Amino acid sequence: MSERVVPPAERRRRRPTKQGVVLSEELIVRTALRLIEEHGADALSVRRLGRALGADPSSLYRYFRHTDDLMLAVADELIGRTLRSWRPTGDWAADLRDLGMRMHAGALAHPRAAVLGAHRVTGRTHEIQAVESILRVLREAGFPDPEAVRIYHAFVDQALAFGALDSAGTSLPRAARDAETEVWRTTYGRLPADTHPHIAATARHLAATMRRSSYPAALELLLEAARTRLDHLRAETGG
Structure with a gap:
């Protein structure tokens, strides 16, 4: 992920992804944690996360500014x-x-x-x-x-x-x-x-x-x- 900021009020996605789930910060963190255990640090890429979530990779910027922001969220989840x-x-x-x-x-x-x-x-x-x-x-x-x-x-x-x-x-x-x-x-x-x-x-x-x-x-x-x-x-x- 590169540095992009989406205002907090606009972050939550209301429509389901291709796999029928509604994105949330919690779902993205859980998915990132699973992918890290499967693939290591390379899992924290927009493309891989988007594919796992069945979502457009750009939609992740509604929740995290970049991959380091997501890594901090994963560490905090642990x-x-x-x-x-x-x-x-x-x-x-x-x-x-x-x-x-x-x-x-x-x-x-x-x-x-x-x-x-x-x-x-x-x-x-x-x-x-x-x-x-x-x-x-x-x-x-x-x-x-x-x-x-x-x-x-x-x-x-x-x-x-x-x-x-x-x-x-x-x-x-x-x-x-x-x-x-x-x-x-x-x-x-x-x-x-x-x-x-x-x-x-x-x-x-x-x-x-x-x-x-x-x-x-x-x-x-x-x-x-x-x-x-x-x-x-x-x-x-x-x-």
Whole structure:
């Protein structure tokens, strides 16, 4: 898509497309998300989207100014899907743990879109809701504002980074993934103790652990560090 602006009042199409559906922003985003998972970034073209929707490609400009605008909407949709199933309980660490794992699972459910959107700032409804919700959890837990923002930043970037990392791994052919996993046993597991004593000592643990995502462990380390920081702050203030 190129830069074209259609006034908001004129955006919604009232007549059905060739396939009998009425276009909407939600329908276009859902279709784009499906096509991204099937075809990657190349799916975000006016021609391909128009064909999938049974619509004139130019009609998409009624909803999105260009493909980057659509990509931001897709990234925001992934955030929204995570938030819809998340219910804070009031236990700040448990709530962040639950949200982080849901974010990671959401990325793995849509790996190609997750890789494309992990580094983007959408400024859209769901992202704003996520920022507000996470900061509320942290501030109500007692973190001062600078600490709340610092932990928010680390928490979100960690979840997005691991989501993109693990999603990229799932995109590899199964044979390639299996071969890489086997390297920990066949290569690292056979290194001699006299030249690589630390690898040799931990080889069986490496073979068992490296085949899985380290996100759960990394998330726990982050939450433990945040809890320690909160305890320290309370001790300083007598709270």
